[in-house]
Amino acid sequence: MERKDRRRADQLRPYRIHRHFQKYPAGSVLIEMGNTKVICAASIEDRVPFFLRGTGEGWIAAEYSLLPSATGTRSQREAVRGRQSGRTQEIERLIGRSLRSVFDTKAIGERTIMIDCDVIQADGGTRTASVTGAFVALVEACATFYEKGGIFPVRDFVSAVSVGIRACGDPALDLCYEEDSQAIVDMNVAMTGAGNFVEVQGTGEGRPFSRAELNQLLQLGEQGCRELISYQKDVLGGELVWLVGREG
Template identity: 50%
Template sequence: MVRVIGVWRRLLQLSHQQLNDMPRHDGRAANQLRPLKFKRGYASAAAGSVLVEWGGTIVLCTASVGTDVPPWLAGKGRGWVTAEYNMLPGSTSPRKARKPDGRSTEIQRIIGRSLRAGVDLTALGERTITVDCDVLRADGGTRTASITGGWVALRDAIASLTDETGAPAFAPTAIVGDGCPLRDTIAAVSVGLVNGEPALDLDYPEDSTAAVDMNVVATGAGELIEVQGGGEGTTFRRDQLSAMLDLAMEGLTKITATQLAA
């Protein structure tokens, strides 16, 4: 009986190790991003817009400029950046109802908070920029795509601003300095434990089965803005957390380069 139990233990250990060594279902390496593309100027009516295609996820991000500010900022010479997030009914299955829900409210707060971290609101002046993120197709990472694409739309909206003479209000390519409100790039990516191993940029099949799912938002300088994650009915170790963060920061460096090249 002891010998049989020992054999079964070895078989279970072998199966677990084989599972960990399996490639991801789409053939990507653990540190490999899905294809990421930005189509700027997608919505001509908005001051800034971009269609983000990130693997199977597609999000339209637009940035609109208003001359008013929230009441608590009136007369203080500061601007505001806010966001709205919505999944179109046909972006996922089953159909997503149009009515607002708690998840969408939480995500749009995260988007707005993340984008504000990269903006000098005093340099922006008394303006409000609203970034709308509409998910056209969802295959994991909709909030990270919204933040990443939202920054591109925000950059273009700020570049479109003019002063009283009609001249550009800010240096269009400046990120830091020259009085430009943009302090740095902002990007986001998901990471998790898939089959017991850290994996970057989870798609829906991975996101829905990962033992740990985490979203990381950071500046181009590598400073963290948001780290959100948790175990799905399980626990994880500190060294696994560090490995996931390292993987996320590696991915964010590549994402930022793609943003700037868009």
């Protein structure tokens, strides 16, 4: 069945990453995936969590928020409610794990890189867009303190994308909110430039799914991640791409 926006089943929504979106963070981008828009910022702090003090090792942590006006119905700020939702905590862990999977925490000393992902407009795939955009902001931030001849802490690329089985039964890549809210199966895939999976979060919302369907979804997810990683390289440009994975 044809998708509402007439995309092919294996086609990403129009995407764009705007670098240097904010003045003050060490790295920042605005990522757009269709109508989803997320500001991703990376800030460097000269401290680490208590369990890393004295180890000489750094850390990456992520915070995620959905602005009240980001959806069709205004949502209350979590700060007003006095607690984070389980969904927010899950997304923050996904972003942090994805970035740490391609990061050498020993190469930054006892520093923490804080990743802030703020959704200013949501139309599905906000967590995966956050991973993809945050990676670019992370590389920007690391370039501000990298010394020539040293180890660049970002070892590989990483991106993420949503896939799912639509209500009509067709597997599809990069679901918008309308597709996602009615999906039979919903899945998020995060993958490195080397082709290794970091996260595969899949749920049978309407029914269980078969191994054959899982394979189809993974294939779509891999294709989408590879395309986004290629775009990340274009956005970063030759100098920063050359730094990723560099050891001396």
